[in-house]
Amino acid sequence: MIRVVLPAHLRNLAKAGEEVQLEIAGPVTQRSVLDALEARYPMLRGTIRDHVTQQRRPFLRFFACEEDWSHEGPDALLPEAVAKGEEPLLIGGAIAGG
Amino acid sequence: MSGVRVLVGTRKGAFILTSDGKRDKWSIEGPHFAGWEIYHMKGSPVDANRIYASQTSGWFGQLVQVSNDGGKTWAVPGGEEPPTFPARASNKFVYDTSAETGKPLTTHQWYDGTQHPWEFKRVWHFEPSLHDADTVYAGVEDAALFRSTDGAKSWHEVAGLRGHGTGPHWQPGAGGMCLHTIILDPANPERIYIAISAAGAFRTDDGGKSWKPINKGLYSKYIPDPNAEVGHCVHHVAMNPKRPDILFMQKHWDVMRSDNAGDQWTKISGDLPTDFGFVIDVHAHEPETVYVVPIKSDSEHFPVDGKLRVYRSKSSGNEWEELKKGLPERDCYVNVLRDAMAVDTLDECGVYFGTTGGQVYVSPDGGDTWNAIVHDLPGVLSVEVQTLP
Numbered sequence: 240m241i242r243v244v245l246p247a248h249l250r251n252l253a254k255a256g257e258e259v260q261l262e263i264a265g266p267v268t269q270r271s272v273l274d275a276l277e278a279r280y281p282m283l284r285g286t287i288r289d290h291v292t293q294q295r296r297p298f299l300r301f302f303a304c305e306e307d308w309s310h311e312g313p314d315a316l317l318p319e320a321v322a323k324g325e326e327p328l329l330i331g332g333a334i335a336g337g
Numbered sequence: 338m339s340g341v342r343v344l345v346g347t348r349k350g351a352f353i354l355t356s357d358g359k360r361d362k363w364s365i366e367g368p369h370f371a372g373w374e375i376y377h378m379k380g381s382p383v384d385a386n387r388i389y390a391s392q393t394s395g396w397f398g399q400l401v402q403v404s405n406d407g408g409k410t411w412a413v414p415g416g417e418e419p420p421t422f423p424a425r426a427s428n429k430f431v432y433d434t435s436a437e438t439g440k441p442l443t444t445h446q447w448y449d450g451t452q453h454p455w456e457f458k459r460v461w462h463f464e465p466s467l468h469d470a471d472t473v474y475a476g477v478e479d480a481a482l483f484r485s486t487d488g489a490k491s492w493h494e495v496a497g498l499r500g501h502g503t504g505p506h507w508q509p510g511a512g513g514m515c516l517h518t519i520i521l522d523p524a525n526p527e528r529i530y531i532a533i534s535a536a537g538a539f540r541t542d543d544g545g546k547s548w549k550p551i552n553k554g555l556y557s558k559y560i561p562d563p564n565a566e567v568g569h570c571v572h573h574v575a576m577n578p579k580r581p582d583i584l585f586m587q588k589h590w591d592v593m594r595s596d597n598a599g600d601q602w603t604k605i606s607g608d609l610p611t612d613f614g615f616v617i618d619v620h621a622h623e624p625e626t627v628y629v630v631p632i633k634s635d636s637e638h639f640p641v642d643g644k645l646r647v648y649r650s651k652s653s654g655n656e657w658e659e660l661k662k663g664l665p666e667r668d669c670y671v672n673v674l675r676d677a678m679a680v681d682t683l684d685e686c687g688v689y690f691g692t693t694g695g696q697v698y699v700s701p702d703g704g705d706t707w708n709a710i711v712h713d714l715p716g717v718l719s720v721e722v723q724t725l726p
Contacts, residue, residue, distance in 0.1 A: 248372060248397060252413070282416030285428045286397040298396045332396040 241272060242327035246299075249287070249291070253280040258327060267322035269301060270313040287330060302329040341681050342407065342723040343689055344388065345697055346375035349715035351390060353408045356710075360687055360701040363710045369411060370402065377676055377719045378408075381465040381473075385723050389473050389489060391460035399459050401427040401489045415490040425491035430457045430475070430483055433494035440500020445479065446508035455479045455499070462676060462719075464519035468526070476516035480507060480533040482545070495545040498531065503567045505548060507536035510570050510589075517675055518571070523578045528586065530599065534675075535570035539587065540599050551599030555588060572615045573675040577624035585627050585654070587617035587675075592629055594654050605654025610641050616678035620703060621686040625653045628680075628688055628704060630673040639670040647690070649704045663707035664698065671696070676719040683724055691717025 241261045250257060258265045261275040270293075277284045288295050293313065295301070300325050301308045320326040343354040350368025369375075373392045381387040386407045392400040402411040414427040432455055433439030444452035458478040464470035471488040474495075482495040495684065503724045507514060515534055522528035529545060532538045537552040550567050560568045572587035577583070586593040586602065590613050593602040606612035620626035627650045633641050640646060647660040671694035681687040688700045696715035700707045 246396075248394065251371075252400070278419070281426075282400075282413040284426045286400065289398070290426060290429045291431055296396065296398060314511060 240324045241275070241321065242324055243272060243276060244327045244329045246330060246332045248332070249283060252282055252286070255280065260271070260324075266314075267317050268314050269295075269308070269311065269317065272328055273313075286316060298333045300331050300333055302331060303327070339683065340725045341683065341687065342380070342385075342699065342725055343679075343699075344378040344408070344719075344721045344723070345691055345714065345717060346378050346390070346461050346676075346719040347691075347715040347717050348374055349427070350525055351375040351392075351408075351497055352711070352714055353704070354697065354710050357463070358683055360683075360699055361708070365711060368715075369408070373400075376459060377462050377721070379463045379465055379721045380723045381470040382467050383465075384470040385469040385725060387470045387488075389463040389464070389465060391463060391475075393459040399428045399430065399457075401460070402487055403427075414488055417625070421524065427489050427491070430492050430500065431494070432435060432457070432481060433496040433586075438496060439494065440496040443500075445514060446506060448509065452505060455481070455504075457481075458513060461515045461517045462519055464521060467521050467523055472520075474519050474529075475596070476519050476531065478513045478515040479509075479512045480516040480536060482516055482529075482531055484545070497541070497546050498539060498548045501539075503536070506565075506567050507533060508568065510534040518574045520574060520576050520584075522581045524581045528581075528598070530574060530576070532571040532574045532586075534572065535589075536586075537567045537569040538571050538574060538599055551595070552602070553600065554595075554602030554604075555593065556591070556604075557589065561590070565626055573617050575618045575627075577619040577621070583620060583624065584651075585617050585670060587614050587629055589613065589635060592617065592641065592654060605650070607650070607655030607657055609648055609657050610646075614673075615675040616673050616690060618680050618688070620679045620688075621680050622680040622684075623651070623686075623703075626651045626703070627654060628678065629657075630678070634673060638672040640703045643668050643670060645669040645671065645692075647688070647700075647704055647707070660700070660704045660707070662705065663700075663709075669694075674718055676721075677717050677723040679720050681722045681724045687722070689720050689722050691720040693717065 340357040345352040350371045352367035357647045376388040376391040388404040390402040447453035462476040464474040475483040481499045483492040518532035521532040527544045555569045584595045594605045614632045645664045648657040671692035678690040691697045695715040697710045
């Protein structure tokens with residue numbers, strides 16, 4: 240069971256709690272996690288990655304195990320602790336505004 | 338007694354203001370979509386309970402929300418359905434480059450004069466069909482027109498506009514290269530007017546297949562050729578449905594009128610204290626009565642002398658009267674953005690506008706007197722009104 244923590248705006252949009260849990264068969268990567276997340280919460284499609292390019296939105300970040308995974312490729316394996324459900328994948332909005 | 342529902346889009350959410358026909362006591366609901374920018378909300382003329390909302394964010398991109406109960410509850414169209422193939426989504430706006438219906442994706446002019454690729458950013462304006470609640474048009478940035486025929490579950494570009502040939506000469510204004518005005522001609526379902534900042538006004542007479550610029554008579558001294566076919570910073574265009582061939586325009590500078598469906602424009606600024614501004618609208622029952630909110634200049638986006646004023650012309654322009662009863666007399670330095678004025682269709686026409694300072698004003702008597710419905714909302718991006726039975 241994979242754990243994903245969503246930012247507040249996306250939690251409200253998905254009508255989900257702070258942390259959602261997803262079943263993923265196969266390698267646990269950014270792409271497979273987001274595929275599973277969007278399948279369960281279709282209203283999130285296009286909010287984390289662009290519909291066409293599938294690129295991460297510029298002001299969003301992916302953190303796991305106290306490291307920034309935002310710039311890793313979408314098919315890179317996430318840490319084993321995330322794959323085992325011991326640690327969540329954190330999706331956060333970059334700090335901006337005033 | 339009939340009533341009104343005012344749809345207010347702000348920098349931090351949507352608000353719905355309702356009142357009976359007297360328009361003196363108001364109920365305020367919101368914020369809906371708290372924390373998100375709501376560029377525009379508009380109700381269907383066919384079904385007043387159907388409302389489309391453009392929800393956008395620098396972090397999460399574009400979302401579309403639809404209400405089927407007059408704004409009490411909202412949902413992302415198709416947002417609860419499993420993904421489909423081919424993939425569709427209510428927030429998927431992809432420029433049509435297909436051989437069958439699309440046009441090649443050209444570049445447009447950038448701020449520095451170089452060419453820049455077209456990139457979708459957000460929806461500025463929704464215009465629901467006059468005949469079908471599930472059909473709605475979206476004006477987007479970078480400028481293009483999209484249409485949905487399934488209640489906003491999926492979108493298809495009306496590609497003839499972007500691809501008709503002048504696109505490489507279009508350029509963004511300070512707010513982006515946005516298609517902000519869509520007017521459906523009630524007398525001719527094949528005719529649509531749109532306006533883009535900064536490209537100008539355009540018209541189709543064949544339901545969107547072909548388009549032509551309608552900017553003759555516009556003079557813009559801030560572009561290399563002041564009389565150019567395109568490149569004019571049109572801020573808003575308004576029409577009274579009873580006279581669909583007569584259009585009123587607030588340009589960057591200049592208030593204009595066309596008596597022939599945009600084929601030729603004439604300046605009607607007349608005795609306005611300044612003819613810079615963003616909003617313009619027409620009285621619901623008096624097609625010759627026009628409203629603007631003069632703003633000091635393109636570098637000082639606030640009212641002249643700190644006095645918020647609406648100006649009304651009862652003669653289709655040139656002669657304007659100052660409307661000030663109930664509006665701030667001093668120290669007012671707000672702006673009124675291009676989609677932030679609307680009129681209702683009650684017997685005594687009501688006029689509404691919202692400010693970047695978070696006030697929404699109503700005049701229940703055609704502009705003679707004004708009251709603030711609310712004082713302290715987030716900055717107002719858009720105001721629309723529905724007249725309820």
